[in-house]
Amino acid sequence: MSLMSQIRTPSRKVALGLALALGPGALALALLPRILGDRDAGLALPAFRPHAPDLALLAATPPVILIHLAFGVLALLVGGILMAGRKGARMHRVLGWGWVVAVGVVAISSLFIKTLNPGHFSIIHILSGYVIVALPLAVAAARRHEVERHRRYMTGLFFGGFAINLIFVLLPGRLVWDLVLG
Numbered sequence: 001m002s003l004m005s006q007i008r009t010p011s012r013k014v015a016l017g018l019a020l021a022l023g024p025g026a027l028a029l030a031l032l033p034r035i036l037g038d039r040d041a042g043l044a045l046p047a048f049r050p051h052a053p054d055l056a057l058l059a060a061t062p063p064v065i066l067i068h069l070a071f072g073v074l075a076l077l078v079g080g081i082l083m084a085g086r087k088g089a090r091m092h093r094v095l096g097w098g099w100v101v102a103v104g105v106v107a108i109s110s111l112f113i114k115t116l117n118p119g120h121f122s123i124i125h126i127l128s129g130y131v132i133v134a135l136p137l138a139v140a141a142a143r144r145h146e147v148e149r150h151r152r153y154m155t156g157l158f159f160g161g162f163a164i165n166l167i168f169v170l171l172p173g174r175l176v177w178d179l180v181l182g
Contacts, residue, residue: 053179061175068109069175072165075102079158087151100139103157107131124168131161 058066078099085092110128114120138153169176 050181057175057179064109064112065115065175068106068113071102071105071109075099075106076162078102079162083155083158088147096142100135103131103161104135107135124165127161127164131157 061069078095082092082095082099085095107128110125111121114122134153134157138150138157141147141150141153168174170181171177172181
């Protein structure tokens with residue numbers, strides 16, 4: 001028996017709960033002094049004013065970014081359902097294919113978004129390349145009934161991909177920040 005097979009992984013519900021609580025929680029903790037009115041404390045970020053989405057900002061956004069955003073939100077929601085739900089059932093397979101398509105669209109559309117480094121790829125495109133390679137490998141593992149390999153790929157893509165991406169998405173000056181927080 002290998003060492004990896006002896007290590008017990010936490011339940012998916014616990015992992016999902018931690019992922020959804022720690023990221024926003026850390027951001028809220030860093031911003032708390034600014035939210036409470038002490039503008040000189042906490043992260044040196046622009047004014048933090050949560051508000052309803054600015055639809056005028058969305059109207060001025062290029063279509064490729066809107067596609068990327070829409071499929072990213074869809075992938076986040078469907079991925080959360082998949083991580084918390086029963087594995088292997090028909091619903092898991094149907095939603096799984098939808099998630100694969102959504103993540104594929106997000107990864108491919110990101111290759112056409114070059115706002116961080118105008119006209120060139122930026123560091124975040126490394127994640128896109130990884131997703132474009134890992135996603136078909138994860139699907140192939142599932143089709144070959146290699147459940148453990150499929151689970152590792154998919155949980156890595158979901159938690160790693162979205163956790164890393166949320167850091168970039170929630171930076172001041174980025175679309176999502178300006179849309180609901182700036």
